Structures are given as structure tokens and as C-alpha cells.
Amino acid sequence: MAATVLHFLSLTFFLIHFSTAFTPQDNYLINCGSSTNTLVDENRHFTGESSENGLSYLSKGKSISLTNPIPSSNSSVLYSTARVFISVSSYKFNIKNVGFHLVRLHFSPFSSPDYDLKNANFVVSANGKSLLSNFSAHFTMLKEFILMVNKEELEILFTPTRDSNFAYVNAIEVFSAPKDFIIDEGMTLISPNGIQDFKQNISSKILETVHRINVGGSKLTPFNDTLWRNWIPDEDFLVLKSAAKIATTIHPPNYQPGGATREIAPDNVYMTAQQMNIDNRPSNFMFNITWDFPVRSEDSLHFVRLHFCDIVSIALQTLYFNVYINGKMAFKDLDLSVLTFHELASPTFVDFVVQSSDNSNVVQISVGPSDLSNSLRKNAILNGVEIMKIVNPVGSEKRSKTKRIWILVGSVGGGSFLLSLAILSTLLVLKCRRRKPKPRRVESTGWTPLRAYGGSSHGTLLEGAVLGYGLKIPFADLQLATNNFDKSLIIGSGGFGIVYKGILQENIRVAVKRRVPGNKQGLPEFQTEITVLSRIRHHHLVSLVGYCEEQSEMILVYEYMEKGPLRNHLYGSRLPPLSWKQRLEICIGAARGLHYLHTGSAHGIIHRDIKSTNILLDYNYVAKVADFGLSKSGPCLDETHVSTGVKGSFGYLDPEYFRRQQLTDKSDVYSFGVVLFEVLCARPAVDPLLDREQVHLGEWAMEWQKKGMVEHIVDPRVRGQIKPSSLKKFGETAEKCLADYGIDRPTMGDVLWNLEHALRLQESEIQIDSQVETDITSVSHASPRFVPTVHSSSVGVEEDNDNVSSDITTSRVFSQLITNEGR
Template sequence: MMKVLGREVVGLLVLVMVSVFVTIGEAQPSQAKSVLVNCGSNSSVNVDGRRWVGDLAPNNNLTLSTPGIAASTATFGGDSASAPLYKSARMFTDSLNYTFGATQGNYFLRFHFFPFSFENYDVNKSSFDVEANGLKLVSKFNVPGEILHKNSYLARSGSNSSSLTFIKEYFLNVESGSLVIEFIPSKGSFGFVNAIEIVPVTDKLFVDQVNKVGGNGANTYLNLNKRGIETVYRLNVGGPEIEPDKDLDLWRTWEGDSSYMFTADAGEKIINSSNITYASSNDTSVAPLLVYETARIMSNTEVLDKRFNMSWKFEVDPDFDYLIRLHFCELVYDKANQRVFRIFINNRSAADNFDVFARAGGMNKAYHQDYFDVVSTKISTLWIQLGPEAGGSGSGTDALLNGLEVFKLSRNGNLAYVEKYGENSGGNGTSQRLILWVGIGAGVASVVIIAALLTLIFRFCKKRRNKQRDSKNNTPGWWPLFLHGAVVNSTANAKRSGGNQISYGSVASTRVGRRFTFAEIKAATNNFNDSLVIGVGGFGKVYKGEIDNDTLAAIKRANPQSEQGLAEFETEIEMLSKLRHRHLVSMIGFCDEQNEMILVYEYMANGTLRSHLFGSDVPPLSWKQRLEVCIGSARGLHYLHTGAERGIIHRDVKTTNILLDENFVAKMADFGLSKTGPALEHTHVSTAVKGSFGYLDPEYFRRQQLTEKSDVYSFGVVLFEVVCARAVINPSLPKDQINLAEWAMRWQQQRSLQTIIDPHLDGKYCPESLMIFGEIAEKCLADEGKNRPTMGEVLWHLESVLQVHEAWMHANAATRNSFSSSQVVENVEEREAECGQHSATLDEESNVDLKMKEGKEGALMGTDGSDGVVGVDEFSQLVNPQGR
């Protein structure tokens, strides 16, 4: 009897246990699924293999507070695969709530926008707020304005892409059983949304303990569960854009990074298809492995001085906290201490002695590192910079980055920033006057303090230079790239040669490139055959030659019997031994046998810019090609001016010294007249006037005081020459037209530059781009150097000109398609043109972000470290040496 009873008790216990487990299993929430909403529709659409349910469709797991207005359009100008999602929208003139059933946890929340006109609703005038569970996401939000703001920034960064679709992404924690998204139109306005995407995140994407920038390794606690996060930027560094369907289950988009780099040439792309794994099993959702298969490394690491970097620049909202996530994966080195570098964020140290291999635990290990930074109310840019560790123990002066994300963190339940839309924060007259007087008082005090600081800094720098002059090693630091090659010593050479002529063996000590034998040079030039001469100067001739049987080169041979031009010849050797950049003609090698001095340059297949403008039978350049040539030349000059501590002044900028390779990439040539810029305590270099008539800076001519602004003036003449396609000095023309600079300036000041434009361009250019281009050239030709822009500013605006022209071309192409019927496109294009016009006003933007801040470890102009040899077709100053 007892045994039977025992069996029944045991059976009952088992039954109870099974019942408990079943109950627990049923009580546990099932894994949350993505909620994809096609707004403004009662039907579903398939996009990228996912089904988006209409917001009025039955059983769609959401509730609408009011129906709002269902809007639709028949056309969409973007990617055809995404077209179904953007052809409908939910518009609202009153508050509209979307309520979703959601389990507790973390979610990516994305809003999709495509502005199109519907009935009497002008999307360009829409303005609304958005909140999610009480967290304010945007305020006074205008979608077309946001699109133009982003595209305008990408234009300044060098991007050629433009899109009318826009996605806002947020990461938030849902603590209740529902997610309420509220759309609130501004008074007298309306709002709209095309699609809403809610993607659950089951893995831990963020941690609360994060390294603080400038905190010397200290961590800060972020309490992210109580804060909202907005994704501001997400980049696949060194690789192409990664589409959402390639990013696991989180459907994130990873942009390419080149448009955000201060100088894309500073970073070389690498790729490794090896088996990459995550350094930690908890990181599988942090980023897809595709991000870690590509990277950027330093373009030119073979330098003696570790003072250059890769820089990315971003526009951000001021007065917010930011989380910066950097993704790393060592793809090359198989042991530690081979690539050690520094990380700077907004000019402050984030990490020193950063070794990816050591931190990730091996090669091909995906690893990420987070940093926390606070952006002040006066800053709207975020700089992220990587460069070699000066004085570090790594064997290579290199850095690496695979991916980059920037997240904005909420403050007091707010992620919205309104000031960029021009909203006045208010305040009465009394408070404004108080602020004014406080500002005046602070300004006076600041002047006194700054004057005292400048005095101390000047004395400190002078003392430091004196110490460096007596020291063998420079103080470690992070400064612009300056390749310290060996410099030809004129004094030593003069002593060895008895003071009569330069010793032709002086270049041997520089080891610049390859050392050719004289027999190789004779074979390359067919024993210096005159039929191969492409330039002649006082020092000798330049030949078109062929080295190694298939490589074309320009070979410059100095005449030992002539003293004329040898000083310039030596200067060019000195300069080219220090410089290397994609937009500067580089030297392949030299020959110093049998008392000869011969230099071998890369060959430029398309000759000089002048030959493509006038005076030859080659086809004329299009307006886009001319803009790209001007931008390339400006980059080369900007590198000269900023790449060294004192900079280098070219002193002979003209269209015959701008050479074009086989791809029409522009490169500056002829550094025979170049001078090192003024020392810190000086504003100019006092020197005899040299240069080419018609391009010569009048201030330099009057005062014999050379500055970087002398190059800017000459470049302004080049800009007018590009537009007008005529010689800068033409005595055969009427008196008022002989000098191109004076003639073009008169037309430009009348805002009628199109009257004298090259006839080949007639009807093939954007009028707005020409207007901005003319204003840039006009500023360059200011009579006083202080009123001229820097080359960095000129470059910035030229890139904007190109973007305006490309937008115009895109608009013309769109006009030929069905998309042209949409009123919003016309309005957006008008805003693009207006944006381009405003961006060209140099008076209001003389302190653009491209200008590096003095005395700070800032964004640097890197070099293109390409090893590909191209070459020089003509050395124009040799063809016409009378220009000097």
C-alpha cells in the first residue's frame, strides 16, 4: 500500500513540475519580430525581400489615433527597388499617433521620408515634431531642408551623389508593453511620413562604461538604458556602401567614407577576403563582417618624420553628447607592435599606442572601440583623426580603420536640435541688452588675455626653435605631412667645385628614386635625339623617353656648359625630394654619371592645361573637366602651402605648369622658382620678383614681399583663363583686352562673365556654377593679399561649384524623365542652386572649416602615396623661358 502511495506522490510531483515548466514557457514572450509599416496605404509592398504592411491594413499590430491623409504619387526618381515604399505617405495637419504592441527591449526605430507634392500641400513648407514614448526625436523638422543640408555638406566633402530620400534612425529602450510614436505638426503647417521600421535588437550593442576623449584612459558612465540614441553617421571605411540586406538582421546601411575624408588621398584602401571572425562572441551584431574586410591605411608611410594622419570631418549638432564607435581588424600584420598609432577626436587625444592586433587578440579579428565626447555649443563639426605614433615603438608609421559610427545621445529626454532651421529662441529686449553688454565686457577681457598669451607663446616658440636648432632629433608631435628628404647643399657643392659651378654628383646623396646609368638615359632618348625634345630652357633640354622598354618618362638634362637655370634646377631637386602628392608631378629618378645631371619625371600624356584651352588641335575640355582640373590643381597648391611647417610657395602658377595625365588628373609642375614660406615671426619672404608676366601678383611686384597669397593671385588668373580660353597677355587685341586679368575682372564685376566665356562651353554649363566660379576668381585677384582667400578656401568653393554643376546636370537629366512633373523636385533644385549661391559668398565664409586652426593638432592635408608612375609631357616654362 505504501509503495503504491509513493508512486502516486512521485507521479503527482512530476505532473506538477511539467505543468510549471509549461506555464513558464508560455509566460515567456516570444522573440520580437520587425514591424514594417507602409504609411498612407491599406495594402502591403515587398521591398528588399521584406513585406511592408499598410498602416490601414487589417491585423497590422498598430493603432492610428486619426486617419490623417493618405497621399500617393505615381512617380519616384530613386532606386526602382525601393520605389513602392516611397510612392505613398501619411500626411497630417493635426497630431497623429502610431501605437505599436512591443515587448520590453531595445529597438532600432527608422523613419523613411520622400518629399513629393500632393494636392495643395507644399512639402517644402512642412514642419513637424516627432516623439517616441515621450522622447523628443526632432523638432520643427523640414524634410527637404534636411535633405539639402546633408547634400550640401557632402558637396563640400567631395561627394558626387545626391538623393531625395531620407532616413532618420534611432535606438531606444522600450520598458512598457507598447511603443507610441507621435507626430505633431507645427502651427499652421503639416507633416508626413512614408514608412516606419521597428527592428528588435536582441544582442547587447552598447555598454555604459566608455572611454572619455581627453580623459587619459578614464571611463565615463553613460546610463544608456535611460537615454535615446540617434545614429548620425555609419561608414564602411575603405569599402563600398553596404546595403541593409547585407547587415545580418538589423538592416543597417553603411555609407562609403570617401566623401567625409578631409583628403581622400591620405588613406589607401585595402581589402582582405580571409576568414575574419569576431574577437568576442558578444560582438556578432555590432557590425557585419563585410565592414571588417575593407579598411584604409596611410597612403605614404615611407617618411622620416611621423607627422601626418588620416582625417574625417562630420557636421554635428552642437551642445550634445556623442558616442564615437571605431571598428578595427588587422588585415596585414600577423604579430603585435607592427602598426601602432594614435587616435584624436576633435583635436584631443582619445588613444595612444593603439595596436589593433594586440587589442583584438590576433590578425583577422573584428574588434571595436567606443569613445565618449561632448560637443560644445560653439562647435558644429566633429573631427576624427588617425595617425602614426610619433616616437612610438611600432615598426611602421601607419594607421588603420575599418568602420566608423557616430551616435548622438539625448539630454533630458531630448534629441532634437532646432537652431539649424533658424528658430529664434526668444528673449526680451532687456535680456538681449544685458547679453550685449556682457559680451562687450567679455570681449575686452578676452583681447587683453589673448595678447598676453600670444606674447608668451611667441617667446616659448622662439626658445623652442633655438633648442631644436641645436638638437639632432625633433620634438615628437603631430603636424602636417612634410617628407624630409635629403636637401642639396649648395654651399658644400660650391666648395667641392671650387665655387664656380654646382657639383653634379650632389643628388647622389639624396637617393631620390631610382639611379639611372648614363647608358640607360641615352638609350631612353635615342642618344638625345632632337626629335624627342619637348622643352628647352637655359639649363638644357627636356626629352620624351622610354625607360624599361614600356614606361614613358620626361627626361630633363642640365647643360654643364651653362650657368643659367642651374639654381632653379637645384631648387627643383630639393623640393621634389621632399614632396609627394597625387596632384604634384613626381620624380622617378636621376643620373649623375660623367659630370651629367639628369632628372627623370613621370610622363603626363595629355600635356598642359593651356594646350587644351587654346593654341592647339586637341579637343577642348568640358566645363566639368575644367572644374575637376582646377580642383586638382588647387589641391596640389593647398598641399604645398600647408604640408610643411612653413609651407612652400610655388611662385610660378600658370596653365602651362598644370599638367594632365592620361585620365586628365591635374598635377602641378616646375618647382624651380619655389620658395619655403616665411618663418613663424614673419608674414612674408623678401625676395627678388620672379614669375610669369600676366600671372604676377601686383602686391608682390610692388613690395618684393612673397606670400602664399601670391600663388592665390596667380591661380585666380588661371581660373579666368579656364573660363575664357585665351592667352593672359595678347598684344594683338585692343588695348583694354590685352591683359586677361584686367579684362575679365571688368566683366566679372558687372556679373556678366558669361559674355566672354569660351564659345565651346556655350549652353553646356550651369549658369549658377559659373557665377560662383567667377566670384571665386574675383576674390583671388584682390589687390591686397589679406583680402584674398587661402588655397584651402578656394578648394572648398571650387568643389561646391562642381557639385552645383552636377546637380544641374542631374536636374536636366531628370527633366527628360517622368520625374520632372513633380513640383517638389523643382523646388528642391531651386534650393540647391540657392544653397550653391550662398556657399560661394567668400566674404561671409572667410573662416571656413577647411582652414586648419593654428597651434592645434588639427586636420591635416595628407598625401597620395601612390607608387604608380605616370609622367610629364611638357615642362611649359622650358618651352617659354621668357616668362621669367
């Protein structure tokens, strides 16, 4: 029975997998030297050169077809014939989809009475760019290349050398790669001299596959891959096998928009990994997992793609690790949730260009634990590796051009001296002109320019919406402010990058969030944060000081919050505990910021990622909501919700939003309810080390709240400070926020009123009249323009920038939140 179920699940997965298989617009599969069509890998049809449809891609030259007189029963049918070229010859293919293409050339050197293919020596080029030089094969092999085809024809040219006077090929594959298969921008160069940005465009280079590794998994054949690739196991490349332990999952990867796809790597690559083998080792015993991948010593430049999918964690933000390439720190404190929009088990990948030292014959990859990891959870993973030789590395084209110029000059030298002098002068003038610096463009060349909301699609960077605020900061100023992004100034990681402490001119302290190199998801968050924060100002929202988008950089600069995230003051650090009054004031401040976010514009703004790490504290412990990279505009007047893909953080996510993918401001209310219990209990929203019923804070705290025993889960450090009436009001507020359905939850205005009420109950010795103790349900019907709030002198009167809003005290008990425009 179990075997039957397993077979059914495997068949179901197979059908799903191939129902979404990639279909390239250009797809040429040629069985060279054969007159018949051939089925390969059960789903690929190779066309014979003289098949019935009459198609022939041979363009020029002299060639003959050759048949293997002793075909092997174990080899592919493609290797039973070959096309032998006895002069310069080529295949030409019409290209419909200009862009990256995969080119595969199959070689199997069999012998016949007329030709021994082992003796062939030749050159292969594609549209004039060299693929293979002085090539000969002594055993069956597949050569795979990735190249940019920027015109509507691809010519693959075979040129025999004088050593053999003939060339050959058994089969050719040419097909278009998926969109964004390789992205030029944001590439990091790792060299013996250090780490820096790779200034060249990868699209101008040809990549030849050297290794494609399924780390922790078995061999994958083209039948298992939507791009028909081979992936081999990593076991033979592990330096110390006992350092690694295989991790597997039966659940398909959680693919996310903007992340990896099945075309980047098949499911099976992301469903297996190597992790640190910490069995029977002391918890403080630190080590790395290391792989050595052999390469040719003469090939100094390689494109390296690392694949990751967190299949070992049961909660977000519990896995931090370091990545090393050739002994250099390629990624420090890598948090995969940053690269995957806070989704668990979501595939992602990072690309590097690696320059090896002279005579080096390996590319070494290592992963190891981060200092940020909990001592009980130190781990590191890797799911896949691809290493490709850069066939025409940086500078080779310029050297060849220079060489041709001097050949021309030398030939002219036999003529008139004056003519030679004139040519040399002309060359010098042209050279000087080429060196003349070009005017710098205003927008970055690394990504699509941002555009103003509602403006022309051909507009410049956030015309009016951002530039009017003078927010643009030169990259040089940020280098100076952060001591060239000194690692000692790192204060954390944000939605898409590393956060540094910096000091701008006039001694302005700032937090500088720089996009992680190779992060493919940075642009949407970058655009959203600038757009949102340039339109709003509020005392309880973190202010955007500026941004930078030069030299393919994406950098956001915020006001510096001295006391850091709220979470750090609740647990996980040695900071002194916050008093109950401080906690109430912090929750009130955050609620004010969220209430303004929801009601301060025509449609309002939904944050989508409310959690204790996104509530920051300034020097005076004033709370400000931060990190608006996932924010969305609220529904229009005639709509009840915004339909959108689910984003957010595990443990804080609104279950109704998760089920229906319908976003409302009540989704933020749910997340804020989790934060309220986090403040009360001083424990994480998700803690996988606890018993099963305690793992999720929201569910666990609600059980105690509904039993009327919430006092039993209060942080012991403040338990004696809280008055029962204040605790009762606070617990009821959190409970309402965590209602299963959004319609049953209060608005943020209601939450704000009740939190200020809880603060007044805490501060007052006088019992409040029962008429004043209006519950959340009755307040929820109040006008959104006039939200009752309790004035707290400890928080103070707000004065928002740009006259957005202000708090006006109308009595000793209540205040009204007034706006210049309807909320």
C-alpha cells in the first residue's frame, strides 16, 4: 500500500513538473550526419540533416556524413553518426528571441576506414567569437556554452587546422535561455587582491560549463531538468566528508516571484543539501564544509553560481552562515530570508566572478557558521554549485585589437616615412579621444530607472515625487560616511541589504542600508521605500534621509535610531529590561505610526511586515516603524481589499491574508497583535526549541488570554510592575488584534485608543468610570477623522514634518488626532 501511494505521489509530481516545463522560442536540435529524426531523453526530437521536411542548416563549406561502423549499445544514438568538415564550414540558425542562448556541441571520436575522429583538430566559433581553439577529443564529451545572441542569426563555424585538415561534430543544440537567466548588474569579483564590483557585462562574454553540482543529492540527467542539463553529486569534491551531512526534504521548493525558478535549477537540487555534521561534536566546535572543484590552471576567470534553499530550518531568521570562495569572505552572516522576501524553503542563488591566482587549479567553495547564530543552532548549507569558464575574459578583446593595429602600422612601415608618421599621428589622436571621459549619466546604468507614480513611462527618476525633496546622495559621500563600508560599522541586516552606521556632513548620524551584491530582489524594495517615505513624514515613522543609485548601487539612508530594534530590548541580548510603562509608550508610538500609515493618504498604505525588528527606538526610546520595502497601497474606495501575493514574516503573518491572498490594513493589525504579546511575554514570535504547543507565540498566548490567565505568561522582569486593570486592557487589545477574521479586528485607531487607555490605567490610582471604559467593539464605529486618544506627557505632543498632522490636547483625559485632510 505504501509503495502504491509513493508511486502515485511520484507520478503526480512528475505530471506537475512537466506540465510547467520550459518551452524555448528558439529550439534547434540537430542530429549531425544522420538522415532520420531521433528521439532523445524521451521528450526531445533531434532533426536529421536530410529529413523529409527538407530543412538543412548547413550553410557553406565541404563536408560529408559519417557513420560509426561499430556503434556502442551503451552510448546515445546521437553518437552513431557525425558530420565531418574538410573545409571551413558552418551551420546557420534563424533567431527569433534575441538574448542569452545555450549552445551544446556533442563529440564522440569514433574511427572509420576513412577518418579517425581522434585525430581531428579544429576551431569552433559562434558569430565570430571563439568557443573552442585547437580542439580535439579523445573520448565522448559534451561542450556547453552560454552566450548572448544579439542579432537574428547565429552562425556556428568549424575551421580545421593544418594539423588534421578536418573537423567534425555529432550533434548540435541551440535554444534560447529563459528571461533573466543571467543578470549583468550587481556582480561581485573575488580575486586574490580582495573583493570588488565586477565592472564588465557578463553578457559580452561566453561562458563554458565546467562543473554543475547537485550538492547533497544524486545524479540528475536531462530528463529531470527543464533545460536538459546534467547535475552530478558533490561527494568526490568534498575535502572532508565527515564535516558534511546530507539534508533532504520531500516537499517541493517554495518558489517566489523574483527568486530562483525551475529553469535556474530543478526541484531536486533545491530539495537536497549538505549541512554541517554537528553530531557528536561539542556545540562550540567550529568548522567549515569545503569543496575543491578542479579547473585548468590557464583558465583564471570563472563565473560561479551558488544555489541555496533553507530546508533545514523550521523558522525564519534562525540560520546565519558565512560563504567563502578561494579563502575570501564572499558572504558574511548570510540570512537566506533576506534574499527570499522572508519565505522559508524558498530557492535563491547568488552569482560571482572568481579570478584565481596564477597556476591555481581549483576553485574552492566553503560554508561555515556565523557569529550571529545561536550556539545551539549553528549550521551552514549549500544546495548546488555551477562553475563556468569565461571564455573571453576581460581585456582579451582589447589586446587582440591592439595587436591588429600594430600589425597594420608595421606593414605601412615599408612605405613612405611621412605616410607612416601620419598614420601614427592619427592613431594617437583617436586614442586620446577614446580616453576622454564621458559625461556621467544621472541615472544608474545597473538597473531600470525609477519612475514617478502616475507619471509618464518615459519619466526620469521619481520626477517631482523624490527629486523635489533633494534626497539624492552621492556615492562618494556615503563611502566617506561609512569609512568605505567598514565591516566594523555593520549594525544589522535589512530587507535587502546590510545596514551600516554612518556620519554625514555636519555630523548627521545615519543608518546606511546597502543592497547585498548579487541580490536579485533588491529593486522592488528600493523603489517602494523611496516612493513611500518620500511622500510621508511622521514622528513615529523612520525618516528617509536620502538614497544613492550610482555605479549599480542601491543604497537607502535613514535617520539613525540609537537604541536599535525593539526586539533587542525584549530578549536575545544583555540590554537592561524595559519597564512596563516604557513598553506601553513604545507600543503607543508604533500604533500612532501605523495609524497614520493606514489613514494619512487617500488609499492608505499597508506595511505588510510589522514585527519587533521593524520597530526601532531612538535615544529617548521613542518608537518608529521602519522597513517599508514590502508596503502596498491600500484598496480604493469601492474595494475591500488588495489581491496580492503573500509577503511577510513567519509568526506574524495574518492567517486570513495567507489563505485568501487578500490584503487589508487589518493584516497589519494582526501582526501588531503578535508584537503586543511579544512585548508582554518577552519571547520570540516563533521559537522552535520550545514544546510544540508553545512554538507559535500568538497561538500560545491566546490560549492563556482566553482562559483569563494571561498574567501567568508575563515577562517575570515586569510582572510585579503591572496593575491588573492595565494588564486586562492590554490583553484584551492583543486578543482582538489576533481575531481569525479581519472584520472582527479593530482598526489601528482603536488599538491606539485602547493602548493609551491601558497606560492611563497604569498611571492612575483612580478607578475609571465605567462609561469611559468603552471597549474596542464600540469604538470601532467612531469616525475615522476623530480618533480618541489619551494624552501622555511622557510621549509628548507630536509635531510632524510638512504639517502632516499634529496632536492637540483638548482635556486632561482625552486628545483628538487632527489632520489637514481626510484620512
